[in-house]
Amino acid sequence: MTAVHTVAIAGSGAAALAAAIQLAKAGIAVDVFEAKAEVSALGSGITLQGNALRIFDALGVWDEIREAGYVFSGLHLRAPGPGAPVVAQLPDVNSGGPDYPAAMGMPRPELARILLVHAESLGVNVRFGARVTGLAQSDAGVEVFVDDESAGTYDLLIGADGLNSTVRDLIGIETKPESTGMGIWRSFVSRPAEVERSELYYGGPVYIAGYTPTGDDSMYAFLVEKAQDRVGISDAEAAQIMLDESRAYDGPWNSIRADLAAGAPANYTWFTKHIVPAPWNRGRVVIIGDAAHSCPPTIAQGAAQALEDAFVLSELLVTRDELDAGLWDEFHARRLPRAQAVVEASTQLGQWQIDGDRDADAGGLIFGIAQKMAAPA
Numbered sequence: 001m002t003a004v005h006t007v008a009i010a011g012s013g014a015a016a017l018a019a020a021i022q023l024a025k026a027g028i029a030v031d032v033f034e035a036k037a038e039v040s041a042l043g044s045g046i047t048l049q050g051n052a053l054r055i056f057d058a059l060g061v062w063d064e065i066r067e068a069g070y071v072f073s074g075l076h077l078r079a080p081g082p083g084a085p086v087v088a089q090l091p092d093v094n095s096g097g098p099d100y101p102a103a104m105g106m107p108r109p110e111l112a113r114i115l116l117v118h119a120e121s122l123g124v125n126v127r128f129g130a131r132v133t134g135l136a137q138s139d140a141g142v143e144v145f146v147d148d149e150s151a152g153t154y155d156l157l158i159g160a161d162g163l164n165s166t167v168r169d170l171i172g173i174e175t176k177p178e179s180t181g182m183g184i185w186r187s188f189v190s191r192p193a194e195v196e197r198s199e200l201y202y203g204g205p206v207y208i209a210g211y212t213p214t215g216d217d218s219m220y221a222f223l224v225e226k227a228q229d230r231v232g233i234s235d236a237e238a239a240q241i242m243l244d245e246s247r248a249y250d251g252p253w254n255s256i257r258a259d260l261a262a263g264a265p266a267n268y269t270w271f272t273k274h275i276v277p278a279p280w281n282r283g284r285v286v287i288i289g290d291a292a293h294s295c296p297p298t299i300a301q302g303a304a305q306a307l308e309d310a311f312v313l314s315e316l317l318v319t320r321d322e323l324d325a326g327l328w329d330e331f332h333a334r335r336l337p338r339a340q341a342v343v344e345a346s347t348q349l350g351q352w353q354i355d356g357d358r359d360a361d362a363g364g365l366i367f368g369i370a371q372k373m374a375a376p377a
């Protein structure tokens with residue numbers, strides 16, 4: 001027996017597809033509704049920490065993920081100015097335990113494609129161009145409306161529909177993401193051979209400059225600045241801003257600037273933070289991933305936390321007989337304190353940058369969170 005037999009999922013990001021995969025493996029019928037017309041082919045890179053890699057292994061996609069990305073160890077800090085000298089080499093904390101590398105980078109579209117192919121191979125029915133717009137609950141089930149038409153009645157609806165979650169609104173949860181005061185420019189560029197791990201530059205004209213390798217030939221580069229209204233900016237202006245704001249950084253940034261000058265697109269987004277207090281469910285509807293919590297990527301844990309939500313929820317759904325208060329209590333007990341610790345630490349790290357607090361123990365905070373993550377969720 002399982003607690004549910006039919007599940008609808010809003011969204012097709014990491015949280016949605018991880019849940020879909022685990023539920024389908026247990027024989028549960030899963031329909032995924034994704035508002036976008038197709039799987040993302042564009043996008044930057046993502047850093048995946050060990051605790052995310054451990055979950056990919058459980059999903060059955062770890063080998064493919066490793067193949068499609070760039071595994072690395074350690075973190076280097078460099079200084080602005082000529083030669084971009086390395087000023088610190090920070091050791092690894094294997095947040096997925098000893099069986100997985102500390103971290104890796106990969107192109108976001110590759111991650112999306114691997115999860116989608118795996119979910120569909122297990123029988124998950126994925127509909128693109130299908131926006132969840134409404135729901136109606138009873139004791140017997142939840143009727144899900146897609147583009148204002150009934151798509152059927154399910155035992156459970158999982159709202160894995162991201163930061164601006166419609167499902168969160170539909171169940172009356174008012175907590176919403178708020179700006180942390182920082183914005184980030186990102187560009188997907190070629191990898192100079194000397195870049196073999198994530199490197200961060202503190203000091204200079206922006207809060208943080210950095211890059212992370214995502215493959216033999218690729219990496220993503222970023223500049224974190226004070227959040228500004230960048231709405232309506234043209235592609236050429238965006239690239240020019242990254243060029244201008246990165247001039248203080250030498251070394252691999254020369255190669256990044258060459259790519260930007262040759263047309264590598266730059267995109268901008270604000271950092272947000274929020275955590276929905278328990279419960280994350282209302283009856284037969286639950287939110288997970290960015291719908292439930294968000295944080296600045298200062299320790300690159302957002303996707304890992306989304307995956308952990310999906311993993312713990314699906315484990316409970318397939319091992320319990322009833323969708324009852326006991327199931328939800330255990331879900332919240334296992335997920336909320338952990339997600340909250342990540343949101344608080346990630347936000348604190350950003351705030352220390354904004355405040356210019358040079359004495360803050362950033363290394364200690366990062367180390368503490370990584371150790372916490374090393375115990376499975």
Ligand SMILES: Cc1cc2nc3c(=O)[nH]c(=O)nc-3n(C[C@H](O)[C@H](O)[C@H](O)COP(=O)(O)OP(=O)(O)OC[C@H]3O[C@@H](n4cnc5c(N)ncnc54)[C@H](O)[C@@H]3O)c2cc1C
Binds near residue numbers: 045049131302
């Ligand atoms: C600048 C930046 C950098 C980041 N870097 C990292 C990093 O390096 N490492 C890391 O771990 N995390 C990082 N994160 C966080 C990470 O991207 C997110 O935490 C993670 O992608 C959340 O996954 P999700 O599945 O919850 O949501 P999403 O990936 O946002 O998926 C939600 C999906 O729902 C769909 N959708 C929305 N509304 C509806 C609807 N009504 N009906 C149907 N579908 C709908 C959307 O189209 C989308 O496909 C970063 C975040 C930002 C902003």
